[in-house]
Amino acid sequence: MEPELAEVRDFFAAHEPFSQLPAAVLDALPARCTMRYHRRGTTVLDPDGAVEALYVVRSGAVDVYDRVGGLVERVDVGGSVGVTGLLEAPPYGFLVTAVEDTLMLAVPRAAFEELLDHGPVASYFLLQQAHRLRAAVETVSVADHGGAVLRTKVSDMVSGRIIIVDPRRTVQEAAALMREENISSLLVLDDEGHLAGILTDSDLRARVVATALPVTSTVAEVMTPEPLTLPSDALAFEALLEMLGRDIHHLPVIDPDGRPLGLVTNTDLVRLERSSPLYLVQDVGRQRTTAGLANVAARIPSIVDLLVTQDASAGDISRVISALADAIHRRLIALAEAQFGPAPAPYCWVVLGSQARYESGLGGDQDTAIILEDSVTPEQADWFADFAGFVTDGLVECGFPRCPGDVMATNPRWRQTESAWRGIFAEWLDRPTPDALVGAAIFFDMRPLTGDPELCERLRRYVLSRTPEARPFLAHLTKQAVAHQPPIGLFRGLVVEKSGPEKSTLDIKHRGVGPVCEIARVLALSIGSPAVDTRSRLQAASAAGAMGSSAAEDLLDAFEFISYVRLRHQAQRVREGAPPDNNVAPDTLGHFEKRTLKDAFGVVRSAQGVLGGRQPLGYMS
Template sequence: MEPELAEVKDFFASHEPFSRLPGAVLDALPRRCTMRYHRRGSTILDADDTVEALRVVRSGAVDVHDRAGGLVERVDVGGSVGVTGLLEAPPYGFRVTAVEDTLLLLVPRAAFEELLDHAPVSAHFLLQQAHRLRAAVKTVQVSDHGGAVLRTQVEEMVSGRLVTIDPARTVQEAAAAMQAERVSSLLVLDVAGRLAGILTDRDLRNRVVAAALPYSTTVAEVMTPDPLTLGLEAPAFEALLEMLGRGVHHLPVVDGAGRPQGLVTSTDLMRLERSSPLYLVQDVGRQTSTVGLAAVAARLPSIVDHLVTQDVSAGDVSRVVTAVADAIHRRLVALAEARLGPPPVPYCWVVLGSQARHESGLGGDQDTAIVLDDSATAADADWFADLATAVTDGLVECGFPRCPGDVMASSPRWRQTESAWRGIFAEWLDHPTPEALVGAAIFFDMRPLAGDAELCERLRRDVLARTPHARPFLAHLTKQAVEHQPPLGLFRGLVVERSGPQQSTLDIKHRGVGPVVEIARVHALSSGSPAVETRARLQEAAAAGRMDADAAADLLDAFEFISYVRLRHQARRVREGGPPDNHVAPETLGHFEKRTLKDAFGVVRAAQGVLAGRLPLGYIS
């Protein structure tokens, strides 16, 4: 071999992923390459270029910028640029410039495509694209208007003025302090100055006046002990979500040592963001009729549209949608109970599927059930049938369509005692029929919403104790998770629906979000994890070593970006006067979204491959 070619071979042999090529392939590679020199500051590739060769930095360094001018990465000796342009249709989408005088080795397209036949090379470039996906996730969370109102930190909202009281003081003294200081709550401190509790004007009304307690009652007897707190660095949006989810209006703010620094109230958040969904939840609680609830629910799409143009992640937007849906469910249950009278036996109204996972989008249908106390008799059936019918009909009026598969509490099949539910889950686990897999996709994601939550939680604990041992069931669930592949073709093209009313669109829910949800569910059920949210399930799987930590992080990024595209599409549909759906026409996506969706789908497909190799598919005949 000529000395110059031998030097190039040695260079490739000392840098990943080329160092892992078979000897014969490595020997032949230098003859297929060319060299190109670029002076410092010169442009190597532009965003509108067509890329015909992989560029490997032999000496010097290059910077890669996106179309907005943001630095994506700096590539040093041994690194490469141009992968995206080789794997996807032009234009390239990035500008590459020489940071210093730079010498590049150009691997032509044909040679590069042959190198991808070798697993170490293809895996290396998949990882490179995963890193780019992570950068893309951060990019889409930048406000279209340059604002970041909902990402304000609570530290910027608290005044530092603390109004406190000793737990041994009386409620009369507490009320006088609130009046004098013109506040609606007091922080209760122990003798060491640590936060012991919180006392609000609502506590005084509900726990003192309504209960006819004497004014000499101590604060310690009626306060909320060990309240939820936030750190100074927490975003205001986190405060908002906690208030929505827990139905509270005051959150103490503490420093790193746990010492109280102030208080954030719902009023503070309302001043911060007038279009806050907190208004929506508060309005839901004030409604006395289904008509009023429907009018409030109709405002949700515009709020989602606003949020997706702010610095808010898809996960947080979904939590807001879920919080509003939860509030509507609870209010409908309360209105029905007010009309029907008290329930004859304890019960729990549960939500299933995406709402249970806090991953709701716009236009989602109903998935609900009722868990009854084992003391329920046939004589109680009519009361619960009336409850279920009232709530189900009310949800339809509020914009939540009926479930096409009739998985709703209005169906007698899904109103069962706790013991009967155990039998249903046992049948699914022991005999994994297609119906069992449908049940797993809905009922194994379950969350209590109204009534006696312990009925649901006890049932979940018992079921999750069995799932790790149900190997045939897990095998079928795994098979389903790896077969529902994302819409990515052989040559990384987006695969659209070929027939039906949604022809030429991408089913972003069932073929994008869905596979990630299924992968996470398999990991959770195989370990008996109580986690319900997809993100929590993947994070837990990584922490326990059931998933590679980097692979889990990549999958979380993929899930975030796919979910973002879905929510943005739904908001656009509503803005244009159409119903929200999950069918995205590729022509409505920009080059950036198309390219990053392909990256995300590639990460999902890789995760499916790993899952298929690690879980017990051998149980399936």
């Protein structure tokens, strides 16, 4: 071998993935390559061009930018660029420029394709694709224009003026201090200056006035101990989500040492941006009629449209939609109890499916149920039938259609005692059939909304104690999870629906978002995890060894990007005066979205293949 070729061979042998090639292949590779030199600042690859070779950095470095100018990565000696252009049709989609004077080895397309026949090399470049997907997920979160409620840090919202009270002071003294300072809350510190609790005006109403507690009681007796806090670098949007999800109005902000810097209140956030979801939730709470509530609910799509164009991920947007739906449900339930009187027996109103997972989109229908205490009488059961009817009708008026499969609290089958619910789940677990489980899977995504949450939690603990050993049940769920293949063809082309009203579109919910949720559900139930949302389920599966950490991260990235495309499509539909749906026409997508969707769908299909190989499909006849 000529000395120059021998040097190139040694270079390849010293860098992944070429070092994993058989000796004969490695020996032959240098003669097939050419050398290219690029001066600092010049273009190596153009985003609108085609790529005919894999370019490996021999010396120097290059930067890779996406179409909006975001730096995807810096590639130095031994790294390569151009993989995407070799695997997909042009244009390439990335701008590659030389950071310094750079020498590159060009591996022609034919040679590159032969290298993919070697497993380690193919796996290496697949990981590069996953990295690109992650960069794409970050790209779509960049705002076109900013909303203050999303971009402001909580540390910029607190004044630094902290009004504190000693826990040994009396309630009367604390109330006088609040009146004097014209504030609605006090921070309670321990002797070392750390946050011990918070005392709010609602604490005084609920724990002192309502219970006729003496005003000589101490602050320590009535305060909220160990309150939820936020770090100083948290965004206002995170404060908003916590307030929505936990129905609280004050959040202490602490420094890295745990010392309070101040408070963020719901009023602060409303003042920051009146069009925020928090303002809408406050409007929900003011409504006294279903018609008024429906008018407020009609503003949800505009809130989503705002969030899509700001620094919010698909996960955060879905959490906001779910929290708004929760608020509307709770208000309707309060209106129902005002009309029919207090519930005659303990109960728990639960939400199911995407709302339970905090993964709602626009246009979703109702999925609800009621768990009743075992002591409920037939007469009391009639009250709950009327109650469920009122809430369900109200949800329809507020823009939440009835479930086509009748999975609603108005259906007597889904309005049962705790013991009856155990029997229903036992039937699914012990004697699963495909027909029975088609509509039953969402019941394993259950979250308590109002009433006695312990009724739901006891039922959940019972179910999760049994799911890891319910192998036939897991096999049926696995079959469902792998049945809906992502819309990507053999040669990585997007496959549209062939008939029906969705013809020539991508069913991005049932063939994109849905399979990821189903994979996560199977994995979580197989390990008995109490997690309900898809992200937490995949993280739990990874921690338990049921899924590799890299595979879980890749699937979460795929889930995020597919969900974002779905939400953006729904927001666009509403903007155009059309009802939101899940059917995305490929010709409405840019090259970036199409290419990244292909990557995301490929990750989902790979995860389905792994799941199908691990779960006990042999239990099914």
